[in-house]
Amino acid sequence: MTEHQPETGDFATHLGALGRRLDEQLSTGWTDAYDRVDAWTSALSGPLPEVGAGTAATMDDLLEHLVPNGMRMATPYFWGWITSGPTTAPMVTATAAMVASPQRGSLTAWNLLEEQSLAWLADLCGLPEHFRGVYSSGGSTANLVALGAARQWAYEQIGIDPAVDGVGGGEQRMRPTIYASEQVHHTINRSAAVLGLGRSAMRIIPVTRDLRLDVAALQAQIAADVADGCLPIAVVGIAGSTDTGVVDPLREIAEVADEFRVWFHVDGAYGLPGILDPRVTPLYDGLERADSAIVDPHKWLNAPVGVAATFVRDRALLHRAFTQEPAAYLEGAMSTDGVRVSLDAMGVPYGDLGVELSAAPRGAQVWAILHELGRAGVRARIVADDDLARLVQRRAESEPRLQVLSPAVLSICCFRYFAEGLTDPDQVNQQILRRLARETPFIVSSTVVDGAYALRPCFINARTGVEHVEEFMSTVVRLGDELTT
């Protein structure tokens, strides 16, 4: 074997060493990459090497310079962006997929789990049985694919195939519109841009006091737009907003969508699994009337980053929106006289139902999570996370120098440090957030609620416990006191 060929047998050595290093890092807690910025910058920067260092030396650099100098997301104290530090079963399964079945197509066990896990996931999240799905890399793509189906449907209603003819001319001059509340995630706006509808298609609907979409305002806006000759493409309901975790009034939105015969999309990238907590299940009433919905297993289900699911009531629409031209190198290899090897059949043609062709079988990681925990185990995690947000709320309500800004609906509670006579609370809380990140293990995000700067912990991390949250709350009070006296 020559030097540039990989050695069989190396996986055990290097993956074993990596596993030990990751375990060690997770158990010894946090240190920030910024503390060593000079060391890793100088170790890793430089020109393309003419002669390679070899596998072992490359793996040494991985363990020494990369692994300890990443983001602190997998630590129990990271409650900022809604991205999970993965748990063991999905992480190991995803790694296995890269070698054991690098593609989702063909007649394999991995392809079987792609479809089965989509069905399990739909069931877990309370979607009716007729929903069918497709995986993609994340909520951004999943929303794009769902709104691609909405676009296909809306234009077909006026006799146009937008996948073939585009959305440009003739009757197509009808202005397309998409409706969503102020809490909408910006990936919806970007989807409108990518789909050729334009960001100006977005109609941002105000929210009521509880931060949920104002249905009367939605109704009035669609009516005005239709009278004006617009072509409504979709109404978006949010099931768990990224900023505050609110769930829009889905049933009432579904009724308005029905009235105008508009596609009803539910963005549940973060919050769809929240339906499992019986305290909030009723908030999801009406979800079953959606035309499409998305969920990110790489958020609340703790899959490794890179997996989201789009569900639609009619997958044929996705096929019409996203199918590719036939390719000689693919179809030409198919058997015409029965299946004898796994490559004779493609299984469900996921490559024609979204915007990705080559893609790892992501369903296996979702299967791993659901196989490991079952519905009851996932529910226990969701309930525990919602409990942590309720704990933040109780502490903020009982501590005179803290103030709740948006109560816990799912696993987010926004609050701030606030004392009588404090002249610039926004600035103080911004400093608290910065000092938390710099001086403590805790990382949270900020948002703005009713014009006020808020600290925003979001609990989706399976490694977080009550003791971490108790310590966090007293740390916020201590930092606020230090900054104001």
Ligand SMILES: *Cc1c(COP(=O)(O)O)cnc(C)c1O
């Ligand atoms: C996170 C999020 C998205 C985007 O998902 P990515 O996986 O980050 O691309 C979309 N919508 C909502 C509600 C989200 O919380």
